[in-house]
Amino acid sequence: MPKTKALRDAQALSTTVERYDAINARIAKAVKTAGRNPDDVTLIAISKTYDADAIRPLLEHGHRYFGENRVQEAQEKWPALCEQFSDVSLHLVGQLQSNKAEDAVALFDAIHSLDRPSLVTAIAKAQEKLGRKPELFIQVNIGDEAQKGGCAVADLPNLIAQAREAGLEISGLMCIPPADLEAAPYFALLRKIANDHGIKKLSMGMSDDFETAVQTGATHVRVGSALFGARS
Numbered sequence: 001m002p003k004t005k006a007l008r009d010a011q012a013l014s015t016t017v018e019r020y021d022a023i024n025a026r027i028a029k030a031v032k033t034a035g036r037n038p039d040d041v042t043l044i045a046i047s048k049t050y051d052a053d054a055i056r057p058l059l060e061h062g063h064r065y066f067g068e069n070r071v072q073e074a075q076e077k078w079p080a081l082c083e084q085f086s087d088v089s090l091h092l093v094g095q096l097q098s099n100k101a102e103d104a105v106a107l108f109d110a111i112h113s114l115d116r117p118s119l120v121t122a123i124a125k126a127q128e129k130l131g132r133k134p135e136l137f138i139q140v141n142i143g144d145e146a147q148k149g150g151c152a153v154a155d156l157p158n159l160i161a162q163a164r165e166a167g168l169e170i171s172g173l174m175c176i177p178p179a180d181l182e183a184a185p186y187f188a189l190l191r192k193i194a195n196d197h198g199i200k201k202l203s204m205g206m207s208d209d210f211e212t213a214v215q216t217g218a219t220h221v222r223v224g225s226a227l228f229g230a231r232s
């Protein structure tokens with residue numbers, strides 16, 4: 001697989017902390033160009049496949065927002081790290097099975113992958129049972145791609161209505177634009193849809209397109225490989 005520009009840039013810097021500082025500087029520049037407030041953009045370090053030893057330098061450097069895509073992997077890694085760094089904010093960015101909803105609500109501070117009615121029901125039940133309310137983002141299949149997760153754009157109004165009826169507060173929308181196409185139009189579409197529904201937060205932008213996302217209104221960018229290196 002050819003290396004992306006983001007990965008080549010990442011590999012030119014030798015440590016995760018150096019890459020982190022460089023990514024933050026790029027975010028700051030994009031924020032400034034867009035005339036936005038730096039406090040309105042949160043960098044989520046996506047640490048999936050990386051172990052505690054790879055993550056700890058960033059925690060020691062002061063970073064607190066992390067993302068994982070599997071509940072079980074997060075359960076294995078994070079409780080010990082959170083004992084040492086109690087103010088970590090942990091975000092689930094991967095697909096969530098309904099039977100894992102309770103585990104997810106127990107562990108995560110935010111869930112970015114709410115995408116279907118059965119999951120609304122499962123999360124509402126888990127919140128009630130555990131008395132915990134992670135921040136919720138609905139994942140939107142913004143390019144209407146057959147193989148991609150996320151709620152179809154056409155089904156979104158119903159899902160939002162159902163979530164609100166179940167007592168779930170929807171903080172934001174999340175998307176992963178089609179690979180190999182220009183991301184900006186998809187980010188702009190997600191922003192418009194969120195705006196139409198009175199939803200404030202936008203989880204969009206990854207290693208290759210986080211600056212574009214910031215310029216298009218992202219409040220949360222999810223950066224993995226440009227920070228930790230290529231995943232095997």
Ligand SMILES: *Cc1c(COP(=O)(O)O)cnc(C)c1O
Pocket residue numbers: 046048069093094176206207208222223224225226
């Ligand atoms: C892995 C992952 C990311 C990070 O991807 P990179 O391209 O490595 O930055 C972001 N969002 C989701 C949903 C992911 O699964």
